[in-house]
Amino acid sequence: MAANTKTSRKAARYAVPVAVAGVAAASVAMVPAFANAGGPDLPKVTAQQLIEKVAASDVQQLTGTAKLSTDLGLPTLASGLLGGGGIAGGSADPQDKVAQLANGTHTFRVAADGPDRQKLTFLDGRDEYTLVHNGTDVWGYDSKSNEAFHEKADGKDAGRGADDKKTADRLGASPQQLAQDLLKEAGPTTDIGVGDTAQVAGRDAYQLVLKPKQSGSTIGSVQIAVDAKNGVPLRVQVLSSQGGKPIAEAGFSQVSFTKPGADTFAFTPPKGAKVTEGADGARKGGEHGKDFKGLESIPGLDALTGAGAGGKGDVKVFGEGWATVARIDTGAGKNLGDLQNDKNAPKEAKQFMDSLGDKVSGKFGQGRIFSTRVVNALITDDGKVYVGAVTKDQLVKTADSAK
Template sequence: MATNAKTRKAARYAVPVAVAGVAAATVAMVPAFANSGGPDLPKMTAQQLIEKVAASDVQQLSGSAKVSTDLGLPTLASGLLGGGGGVAGGSANPEDKLAQLANGTHTVRVAADGPDRQKLTFVDGKDEYSLIRNGADVWGYDTKANEVWHEKDTEGAAQGKDHKKTADRLGGASPQQLAQDILKAAGPTTDVSVGDTAQVAGRDAYQLVLKPKHGGSTVNSVKIAVDAKNGVPLRVQLLATEGGKPIVDAGFTKVDFAKPSADTFAFTAPKGAKVTEGAAEAGKGGAGHGKEFKGLESFPGLDALTGGAGGKGGKGDMKVLGEGWSTIARIDTGAGKGLKDIENDKNAPKEAKQFLDSLGGKVTGTFGEGRVFKTRLVNALITDDGKVYVGAVTKDALVQAADANK
């Protein structure tokens, strides 16, 4: 893989890299300054702080992070996402493990040495799951199941290609990648300011605060703690409009910016371990590939309930309503049955009825009647005529959208 500075800064891995596409012209900057709520640091504007993150080119680090997610999922959905457990499960497939970050609290050990070497280890008591990239080799190892997942991309490495899938797997759980994704998504519907200073993992930090300009979002704000010295995002907190503890709280508890030892990224499949070659399974739809968490649409029963939006038997017509934090997707599933029909149909799939039971209360409007699937972040309104309105917005915002677009 190419090692010039430009390539390194463009790679999307679990190391702090430039935040591409973030410019003052696309973000509504509020000229607020850090106050004395934490360490006494020089004053800095929001624009200066974003530029500091963008300029950070730290390529090496190691440490521990804690990721807590509280989506307020119904029992059915929570069970499907692995509950509050850590690395439970019998597969070494990275998608299976990373999906578990959608619920509960997890401890992750992190190490990075440039774009070609990263390691994430999910710890659950004595059991561990490690995801390692070392050159062209990507390994997943589940100690509890003694299973190994392996993928090798010698062609991509030889041509200097960006391994996007691997980058997503390795970077998605890190505070740095979360911060990058959030900053890239910030636009004219966002107010950006600098809040109280803080200490994270023993390091002085500024806090960048992003807030929706308009009402209706389930998100009150996003706080990104940025290392005062090197611009590395140390913690990301997603706060709910309804209050309570953060929806997502991902941050380092310990961090060291020294170069990790080379053996940190070395891996050999243990004797007797079951090894699955990811690339070999891709062509036949095996366990190594093709699985990804898709949120609401992954829940059993929703497909039966809506007639298979976007798939066989459904129209899958989608329209995007609104913008920014208040964006709502309207999906016309083309379902032949309404919710009442399914509720009263003795022959309806049991998964559909279980899903109905997991939903919140019924709602009505000029659009008709429907039910709301409610979490602390994403809500979905499923109307009686088979339309779905979904977004990180409140129940009232979904009803208003349904009334205006029936």
């Protein structure tokens, strides 16, 4: 494991890590597969050797352009709430930008110079959002609203709880960070092999392929393109078990492993920009809830979250690995059926709920399934919620056998 693992992991949340380490290769099944059909002709490697190459990578400097595309199959309303229209606009706080990455396609420039200097500039239309880490300073700037967010990266901000994550831990969308997280989570329920070779951003790459051993997952595979020379992950693709375009893809379209210019990480708020300090934003954290004032009055929503009277919120986990399903017992004894039968419920609310879910039944009783390409959730008549990255059939099967 690299000596700088702890520091690098924090820095990686901005742009790129200085190393990808901590891979527990012994706990996963290594598939000795070799293939390079149509790709560059590279020396054969095993999955074990490729993981070791990723873990040993010590690249600390680069500049480039990357793209993040996400297609979760969210309902239209949810896509709008997640900001499918662009990353720029509104608050400059990085927390407010993370959810927007969960939908659509986003392009960004990236630069890194060791663990203390990283920069991401999101390019969506004419407006830009920039996140800069330079030493102990973290800056976020939204060009459309002309607002800036400032926070110290040394963990000494007043008004922060001990368990509150810093800005550096909130924007881990780089190919390297995704690859590191996925490899850390790989376990005995995962087959890991070597797929076709590829070219990414003009560089020859091997592809590490992670596949679930169990049936029933909505994830078909995860493919990580690894630079053949320096071991840096260049692209991560999450593929659906149902086929179609990737559920999520993060990768470089252009990259150069050279030292960025000295002034790349310098940042001064433009004249007239509104600047918010991180500690001030933390003290105002409770205000975000005001945006949703009135939602609690919609019949049935409190039952789904366990927020209603008597709600327990008890959680039990079934299965393991890729087929894990969590059951949340709201304890409310109410469900969407109450909304449908409530004569006082708004007609629009009933129509909205009908458009989201499919009615299902089984040994568990009756309920309704809400679906995306990745996560499915089953709300049962007795107020239980089953949720997981599994297919609808697998979700119903789990609910039928759950005790």
